[in-house]
Each structure stands twice: as C-alpha cells, then as structure tokens.
Amino acid sequence: MQDLEIYIRDLEAGTVSRWLESNVEQLQLDDSDVASVIKGTASFNNEHLNITLYPRAFGKRFTCLILEGGQLPWDSDLACARSAWKALETEIRCSPGAWKEGEPIADEKWWRLDSRGEQLVVWN
Template identity: 35%
Template sequence: MTPDIEIYIKEADFAAVHAWLVSAIGTGSEVIRKGQTQQCTLAGIPVMWTAKAAGRWHSLWLQSDNTPWADDLACATAASAALGVPVRCVPGSWNEADGEATADDWLEVKDGSANPITWRI
C-alpha cells in the first residue's frame, strides 16, 4: 500500500468522479468548495479534487493508505474504466528526495492499458 494516492483525470466532471468514488469507497461528508478545489471525506478517507491542476487534467488526491486500491496505477486503471477518460499517475512512489531524474516519468491509462509517457507539468 502507498501512503496516499494521487491521479490526474482528463476532462472529467467532479460530480461523475464523486459518484464513482462513493460507489467504490462509500459515502461521507458534504463536499466543500474553495475556488478550484473541492474536498470531502468518504468512508474516513480525505478526498481533494483540484480542477485544471495541469491544463485539462484534474488532480484527485486520496489522502490515506486505506483505499480499495494498492497504488496509484490500480486507482488510475479503475478510474479510467469507470469514467471512460484517460488518467495519469506516477509509475511508483515518488518524493522530492528522489530528485528530478524521474519526475517527468508518468503512466497514462486509457482504453484498458497503461503506457509510459514523459509529462512535464
């Protein structure tokens, strides 16, 4: 398990993402909107949505290691399948201590497969 999950979803509507998360995780608190960010807690998991965090890509951050998905790729695969849109994630855990060498290495999940890409956000 990873300490948290962050994926980037292309051109998705938060209402659809929220409905998918409720079906996958469970219900929770009311959604609070602050500018481009929407936050809630679903089944005890803090969820943060940032619209257009990187161009047409929206950030979805699940701030817990207690999600139904083992890692970012598993979540990205499930999100892409459920929402029918491309989803991007890092190929494994990354933090600033790892340096810049692999910071642009991402996976893009679409049409049921994950492919490595270089993404400079």
C-alpha cells in the same frame, strides 16, 4: 497516512463522486462544480479518508485527485488509475512509482491510461 494521486483529463461534474460511491463508504463529496478546489471525506474499512480535487493541474485539461487515509481502496496510484479509467472513460495519468514531497523526480515518465491502453509517456 497513505495517499493516492491521479490526474483526470476533462473531468465532468459529478463523475468522481459516482465512481467513488462504489469503492468507499460515507462519501461526502460535492463535485457538481469542478472549476475550483473541492474537498471531501469518506471512509474505507472504518478508516477516515480525505479527498481533494485540484482543477487545472498540469495545464487546463487535468484535475488532480488525491485520496489520503490510513487504508485506501487501492494499493497503488496505477491500481486507482485503472479503476478510474474503467469508470470515467477519460484519460487518466499517474506517477509510475512511489515519490515523496521534496524528492527529485528521477524520470519524467507517467502512466497514461486511455483508449490506446496503458503506456509510459512523457507528460507533454
């Protein structure tokens, strides 16, 4: 199973489902209230996807979006973040590379995509 993980600043209700509708099939995601954890499903290339939104990740302003499945619409967190930035027009952050649970974080830099462009930054 593969996964993609991005962080969305100041997420507004309904925006993730509107964005994902054009990238996946059979979307089942009720993001009309983004104050608590939301779980949903979809498919991509006939493969099942799990979708989870975690509000208040890295402080109160970011929501973590995780997509998990055998095949995903994007080949990296950064590609997913770029698509989200174009659709949502709010700051998006993601890890600069592959990381697995339990591994130490080698570098504290993250990709930040916003009106200033794409930059590697320290999260704070």
